[in-house]
Amino acid sequence: MTLDRYIQIDIDDIFVGKEGVRVKVEDVQAMLTTQQYLQSVMEGFRFNLGFSGHFYLHGSPEEDAGDKKLIEYKHHFWWFGHMFAHEQAHKLDLKQLEATMQANKKFAQDYSIPVDQQYAVAPHHSGVYPVHEELYTAWRDVWDVKVTSTEEYPSLYPFWRRRGFIHRGIMVLPRQTCGLFTHTVFASDFRSGLPDLEDNFKGGELFLTIVDTPFNIFMTHMNNYGNDRLALYSFEGVVKFLKCWTNLRLLSVPPLKLGINYFNMFPEEKDPIWQNPCDYKRHIAIWSANKSCERLPKFLVVGPQKTGTTALYSFLSMHPAITSNINSPTTFEEVQFFNGNNYYKGLDWYMEFFPQPSNSSFTYLFEKSATYFDNENVPQRVFSLIPKAKIICILIDPAKRAYSWYQHMRAHNDPTALNYSFNTVLTADEQMPRQVRELRNRCLEPGMYYQHLMRWLDYFPARQLFIIDGEQLRNDPIHVMHKLQQFIHIQPYFDYSQHLRYDPHKGFFCQVLNDSRNKCLGRGKGRVYDPMDEASASYLRHFYRKQNINLSKLLNKLNTPVPTWLQDMLRDED
Numbered sequence: 001m002t003l004d005r006y007i008q009i010d011i012d013d014i015f016v017g018k019e020g021v022r023v024k025v026e027d028v029q030a031m032l033t034t035q036q037y038l039q040s041v042m043e044g045f046r047f048n049l050g051f052s053g054h055f056y057l058h059g060s061p062e063e064d065a066g067d068k069k070l071i072e073y074k075h076h077f078w079w080f081g082h083m084f085a086h087e088q089a090h091k092l093d094l095k096q097l098e099a100t101m102q103a104n105k106k107f108a109q110d111y112s113i114p115v116d117q118q119y120a121v122a123p124h125h126s127g128v129y130p131v132h133e134e135l136y137t138a139w140r141d142v143w144d145v146k147v148t149s150t151e152e153y154p155s156l157y158p159f160w161r162r163r164g165f166i167h168r169g170i171m172v173l174p175r176q177t178c179g180l181f182t183h184t185v186f187a188s189d190f191r192s193g194l195p196d197l198e199d200n201f202k203g204g205e206l207f208l209t210i211v212d213t214p215f216n217i218f219m220t221h222m223n224n225y226g227n228d229r230l231a232l233y234s235f236e237g238v239v240k241f242l243k244c245w246t247n248l249r250l251l252s253v254p255p256l257k258l259g260i261n262y263f264n265m266f267p268e269e270k271d272p273i274w275q276n277p278c279d280y281k282r283h284i285a286i287w288s289a290n291k292s293c294e295r296l297p298k299f300l301v302v303g304p305q306k307t308g309t310t311a312l313y314s315f316l317s318m319h320p321a322i323t324s325n326i327n328s329p330t331t332f333e334e335v336q337f338f339n340g341n342n343y344y345k346g347l348d349w350y351m352e353f354f355p356q357p358s359n360s361s362f363t364y365l366f367e368k369s370a371t372y373f374d375n376e377n378v379p380q381r382v383f384s385l386i387p388k389a390k391i392i393c394i395l396i397d398p399a400k401r402a403y404s405w406y407q408h409m410r411a412h413n414d415p416t417a418l419n420y421s422f423n424t425v426l427t428a429d430e431q432m433p434r435q436v437r438e439l440r441n442r443c444l445e446p447g448m449y450y451q452h453l454m455r456w457l458d459y460f461p462a463r464q465l466f467i468i469d470g471e472q473l474r475n476d477p478i479h480v481m482h483k484l485q486q487f488i489h490i491q492p493y494f495d496y497s498q499h500l501r502y503d504p505h506k507g508f509f510c511q512v513l514n515d516s517r518n519k520c521l522g523r524g525k526g527r528v529y530d531p532m533d534e535a536s537a538s539y540l541r542h543f544y545r546k547q548n549i550n551l552s553k554l555l556n557k558l559n560t561p562v563p564t565w566l567q568d569m570l571r572d573e574d
């Protein structure tokens with residue numbers, strides 16, 4: 001691990017404290033003295049002051065002189081907006097947020113405070129994580145914020161697991177506590193007193209935090225700098241202790257540079273992993289009161305593509321207790337949140353696709369996105385957000401699936417599928433054009449069922465996974481829907497034998513509308529095309545051999561019936 005240790009010290013709640021515990025002129029002088037010492041160790045170091053202009057000059061005459069001193073020395077510090085009246089962001093809508101930020105901005109302009117670090121912190125961290133999208137919008141529009149910090153991602157404890165992420169261009173950095181809070185005003189307020197405060201920096205928690213953490217953003221409050229000046233004592237103390245007992249290099253850079261350096265060191269953290277805000281008490285408390293975690297699916301149909309997922313989706317939607325997502329204008333019935341770029345749009349975006357259930361124990365929300373099954377990131381993302389969700393996938397002969405995808409692309413006038421035969425696509429080597437290789441991969445990869453299932457099982461217990469034989473879904477959907485209802489323990493039981501019947505014209509089961517009419521899936525499902533050529537069939541048999549053997553072993557282990565198509569395939573091999 002690097003010996004570099006970046007340190008940023010935020011002082012939140014500038015001007016906010018109650019009369020009697022605010023900073024005075026001498027405290028501000030002491031801040032500068034300590035800052036000079038810290039600069040001698042960390043070139044360029046400045047305290048980072050988060051102000052709420054509404055409370056300026058709200059103390060005793062001595063404290064008001066302290067406020068004025070801070071303004072007089074404004075060019076010695078970095079400054080950031082902390083909401084005009086110290087409002088919690090998650091309680092405000094966009095208009096209110098912009099209004100309070102504008103008021104704070106006007107205050108900064110009136111007193112010529114240099115707020116130019118593109119950094120901000122929300123009071124109580126609220127709205128940063130779990131994300132209140134309106135806060136991110138207002139920060140961008142009013143302050144052009146590019147970097148912030150929170151202790152809450154993924155959760156407060158354990159502190160060493162805190163990470164960063166980037167959302168909508170704003171770098172969210174992990175923030176550390178130093179043991180000081182708004183109420184730690186005198187040494188006697190710190191745990192059991194002065195000896196504990198000293199232990200904290202002489203080898204205790206504060207010292208160890210810096211030893212363990214390459215990027216430290218400490219939260220302190222204005223009150224910690226007045227009164228017993230605990231923050232000055234602690235930080236001067238810890239820096240001296242680190243200089244004496246370690247060979248760490250202590251560094252300070254402006255917040256924006258800190259963010260850039262952070263993600264250069266931890267690029268894998270850039271992508272957020274959204275969690276359910278209702279799984280953590282602290283997170284619910286700083287999440288919008290207007291939002292509800294009930295707008296999340298109880299089960300997912302994850303694909304893969306071309307296995308009958310649309311048929312299953314339409315059958316499920318017929319059930320009186322099951323409600324699907326609202327259609328997307330771009331991807332129709334599939335939301336495709338957990339894979340691709342939609343994930344970066346955040347949780348609010350996803351929840352908008354689900355109605356607020358009137359009775360959440362009666363309503364089963366679900367979504368099907370056939371692209372989830374084989375995407376590397378999806379199982380982890382789903383587990384993180386909805387760990388109790390049931391996962392449903394459909395398997396057909398992977399060779400048939402590959403061919404169906406190729407035919408799907410031809411039907412969509414994909415020039416590659418139109419210009420190259422199925423066999424040429426399957427056998428395309430690295431000399432072939434990129435588009436042909438990409439089509440080959442989309443034909444072949446989702447069918448590597450064993451490999452993809454194992455990834456789901458890395459996160460989800462087997463009891464949450466339901467594997468449907470796609471041939472059975474096609475030929476006997478009534479039985480499949482019966483089993484599926486048992487699996488998700490849904491009430492009331494819906495008797496599909498009254499609502500599905502075989503349509504000889506379509507060649508598939510369809511929804512019964514009345515005695516003489518059925519509602520079938522459109523022309524894009526159940527296409528008519530030439531049978532697969534023998535060379536491709538043989539290539540695919542060989543290609544999927546190992547995967548299929550492993551799949552049958554896995555299904556046996558999971559006590560899941562091995563589909564007839566797989567049994568036949570393995571018997572032919574013998």
Ligand SMILES: Nc1ncnc2c1ncn2[C@@H]1O[C@H](COP(=O)(O)OS(=O)(=O)O)[C@@H](OP(=O)(O)O)[C@H]1O
Nearest residue numbers: 305306307308309310311404474508509525526527
């Ligand atoms: N009841 C019913 N009606 C119509 N089609 C049915 C049905 N049951 C299964 N199938 C098979 O579903 C195949 C399409 O699969 P998907 O819906 O998963 O395709 S997609 O990924 O959403 O494009 C589709 O593939 P093709 O035959 O290649 O068109 C069908 O074989």
